[in-house]
Amino acid sequence: MGTRVLLRRVRAEDESRFLELVKASTALHGPWVSLPRSAEEFAAYLARFDEATAVGMVVCLRDGGDLAGMVNINEIVRGSYQRGVLGYAAFLPHAGRGYMTEGVALAVWYAFERLGLHRVEADIQPGNAGSLRLVERLGFRREGFSPAYIKIGGAWRDHERWALTNDS
Structure with a gap:
């Protein structure tokens, strides 16, 4: 468990606050991530999370319960791979306080x-310094570059x- 945040499944009841925070965080998200911006897009976003190939979660503050960000585990592949790809984003006004480092650690x-x-992977644009620092703090290793x-x-x-990777 996180000391300042908890991680839970994103749900339909989150729609209003989620969309409000996405709108407030547009400049922060810039070219880095594309999140739902309407009720229709949010419904499609929720529908992706079948718990087999994708899991959608929100990072919630323990103090007050507000949404500090989101974390998804996408493209889950079983069999000999046993891997997933992380997607995550902080929400203003909570960005830059370490909540997402804690939340992504919980997702891992x-x-x-x-x-x-x-194995858990993260694909990050080279200019996204905050995201790069986050995965470095959590011990991820850089494996390559894809144009x-x-x-x-x-x-x-x-x-x-x-x-x-989980080498235990």
Whole structure:
């Protein structure tokens, strides 16, 4: 458990606050991430999380319960891979306070201990210094660089590939 945050599944009841925080965080998210901005997009976002190939969670403050950010474990592959890909974003006004480091650490623990994954990956744009610092703090290793890897905001963007494995 986190000392300042907890992690729980995102749910329909989060829609209003989630969308409000996404709107308030547009400049923070910039070209780094694309999150739902309407009720229809939020419904589609929720529908992605089938608990088999993707899990969607929110990082909540223990003090007051507000949403500090979101973390997804996407593209879960079983069999000989046992891996998933993290997606995450902080929400203003809570960004820059270490809540997401704690929240992503909880998501990694969940991926390894609850989902039984062996590997968690994070794909990060080279200019996203905050996200790069976060994965470095959590012990991820940089494994490579992929030009024009993910289409975000209508543009194909380069990404660094980072990973952490559960070697226990």
